[in-house]
Amino acid sequence: GTLAVVNSQPFAFSGEDLDFIKSVAGHLGKTMEIENLKFKLGVAHESLALSSAVVQDSALETETTGLPNARFLDIWVKGHMHRARRQKEVLSLAAWEGSFPREALLGLAQGLRGDDLLVEVARGRFLLLLPQTAQEGAQIILDRILRELGNPALGATLWQPDKDDLALRAAQRRAESARQECAREGKAGGVKWKLPTLVTLEEA
Numbered sequence: 074g075t076l077a078v079v080n081s082q083p084f085a086f087s088g089e090d091l092d093f094i095k096s097v098a099g100h101l102g103k104t105m106e107i108e109n110l111k112f113k114l115g116v117a118h119e120s121l122a123l124s125s126a127v128v129q130d131s132a133l134e135t136e137t138t139g140l141p142n143a144r145f146l147d148i149w150v151k152g153h154m155h156r157a158r159r160q161k162e163v164l165s166l167a168a169w170e171g172s173f174p175r176e177a178l179l180g181l182a183q184g185l186r187g188d189d190l191l192v193e194v195a196r197g198r199f200l201l202l203l204p205q206t207a208q209e210g211a212q213i214i215l216d217r218i219l220r221e222l223g224n225p226a227l228g229a230t231l232w233q234p235d236k237d238d239l240a241l242r243a244a245q246r247r248a249e250s251a252r253q254e255c256a257r258e259g260k261a262g263g264v265k266w267k268l269p270t271l272v273t274l275e276e277a
Contacts, residue, residue: 165211168248224262228252
């Protein structure tokens with residue numbers, strides 16, 4: 074980093090001034106090194122948690138469907154959402170419930186894009202995460218899911234980097250609320266969107 078010292082008028086720094094400035098610069102430099110080390114240790118901790126979980130197959134996958142589970146989702150969120158906020162990336166979520174053939178779910182997961190994630194957060198409850206995907210792009214993927222899974226009621230929302238929490242709690246609640254509304258409407262299936270407050274379709 075660079076430390077800039079300015080004065081409103083021309084000023085000749087004394088030797089003591091320069092020594093003080095060097096001392097401050099050294100202190101700031103050490104502080105930045107410590108913060109950088111803390112960040113690296115945090116990343117290493119998450120990587121260790123993921124590596125440890127990989128050793129235990131049951132820790133990451135549900136037994137019935139073979140999909141990633143809620144524990145995997147927690148690790149994924151910690152590893153992705155800070156970056157998504159820094160880079161101001163929108164993320165789409167979709168939730169649905171039901172009993173589906175294992176082969177259909179695994180086939181659906183394998184057909185997703187590289188960064189997409191399909192999770193069974195609880196028995197018979199599913200959450201789809203679509204990073205860097207706005208509503209229009211997500212709708213195309215959700216339409217395919219409706220066809221492949223036999224038209225379940227889907228609830229969908231957007232995670233906004235400048236409005237939503239990093240743990241995705243509010244976004245998951247919106248998606249689940251939208252799913253319940255879709256199911257109450259009595260349709261054979263479909264997608265119900267519930268967007269964040271104060272976000273228009275044009276902004277999404």
